Amino acid sequence: MPVKLTEVARLAGVSLATASRVLNGSSRTPAPDIAERVRAAAEELGYVANAQAQALARSTTGLVGLVVHDIADPYFSAIAHGVQQAALASGHQVLLAGTDLEGDAGSPGGAELAAVNAFISYRTDAIILAASRLLNEDARLIKALGRYTKNGGRVVTLGASAIPDAQVLRVGHREGAVALVSALLRQGMRRFVILAGPHERNTARIRVQGFTETLAAAGLEPVAVVEGAFTSQGGYDSTLAFLDSLDGGPFDGKDSQAGAPFCMLAANDVMALGAMAALRSRGLRIPEDVQVAGFDDIPTLRDHFPGLTTYRLPLEEIGRLAATMALSPSTKQPSSVTGTVVLRESAGDGTTHHD
Known part of the structure; x- marks a missing residue:
């Protein structure tokens, strides 16, 4: 049977209310010697504080x-x-x-x-x-x-x-999208297939808007915009859907007139990884036949080859900032987060790295 708080109070020689204030974290703390007596009694009896009682006493659940x-x-x-x-x-x-x-x-x-x-x-x-x-x-x-x-x-x-x-x-989803496309344009890319993710999700939609607006500013339009799930499977399926929509013979990723490779521009990294798997399933080489870029720089990218060009967001820092905003609202901190472009072998010239 669990030890009851009344037993702790009896051993410590205090009232039930006093024992509760000590062990359940009330702001009304008894004198130090009384509090120590209550804690010693609790330890001796093996009492475990009730989380619900603590929450009621503190007005917080932790x-x-x-x-x-x-x-x-x-x-x-x-x-x-x-x-x-x-x-x-x-x-x-x-x-x-x-x-x-x-x-x-x-x-x-x-x-x-x-x-x-x-x-x-x-x-x-x-x-x-x-x-x-x-x-x-x-x-x-x-x-x-x-x-x-x-x-x-x-x-x-x-x-x-x-x-x-x-x-x-x-x-900074839009800022990241603008920076990523701008970097790829500087590397000479002109033909982009956008793997868009679900339109109803703000993150996917804002990133795609940044992609298309930056292309438009350069006088370009995407070859195609293919919407799919914001997952690896979504990237895989979207890429195959694009490849299957092409007319003519076997797709080698190149424009017959300009000799320019396509760049599959995914709205997040997991879609990009799915796209790479789909391209390989059709016998296409990355980046020789088709280039690929993603967004986020998820930690597992180090396990993939070729290295994925992407826009790096400080993901753990985003989590820390969000939690600090929630739990320590008086703490002064940034209210926005941006990242940086990382050019790797999957897109770009293969020599510029911002790791």
Whole structure:
């Protein structure tokens, strides 16, 4: 049988309320000698404090909820690692939920709503929404988080949203897209196939807008824009769909008149890796026949060859900043994050590296 708090109070010779204030973390702390007596009694009896009682006494649970899209995606696992580092530093534990398996009969945002409702029921001190925001936020999610913030909860989103009173950590998706295409143009690339990701996801849409606007400024249009899932399989399927749409003989990635290779420009790294697998499945060489570029610089890229040209975001730092915004709102810190272009063998001239 678990030891009860009343037994600790009896052994320490104090009231139940006093024992609770000492062991459950109330701001009303008894005199040091009394507190020490209570702790000694608890240790002697093997008493384990009740987390729910601690939360009621402190008005905090020491929990932070983190919603990602796909836990297996290195992009989100890197962000989650940064969140966990900052959370532990402030005495919090992280509850993690993924939304790649949509709830509510597959309705957009259904799994995210279910995760948020669970976090609210656990009385988490804050909720961080790391999954890309939707073009049209779920009205039920807005309502639930509106009540949550009114009751003292804190919400942080990566990118702007319609969620009331949410703090926003702005990530430079458009700036990165502009910088990446500009770098590839300087390397002589002129023919781009954009693997766009889902239009309803703000991250994918903003990156693609940056790609196309930068090409337009250079007097160019993409050869094709192919929308697909924001996953490796999405990149694979989108690439095969493009290859299968071409007329004529075997595709060798080159314009017969200009002799210029295509560059498959993916809206994130995992799509780019899927594209590389699809190209190889058709016997195409990278970068000799087709060049490939991604976005994010996920940690697992070091395991792939040829090295993927990409735009590097400081993913763990994004997680740390988001958690600090959620758990230490008075701490002064940047409200936006940008990155840098990294040219590797998959696109560019193969000699310029910004690692």
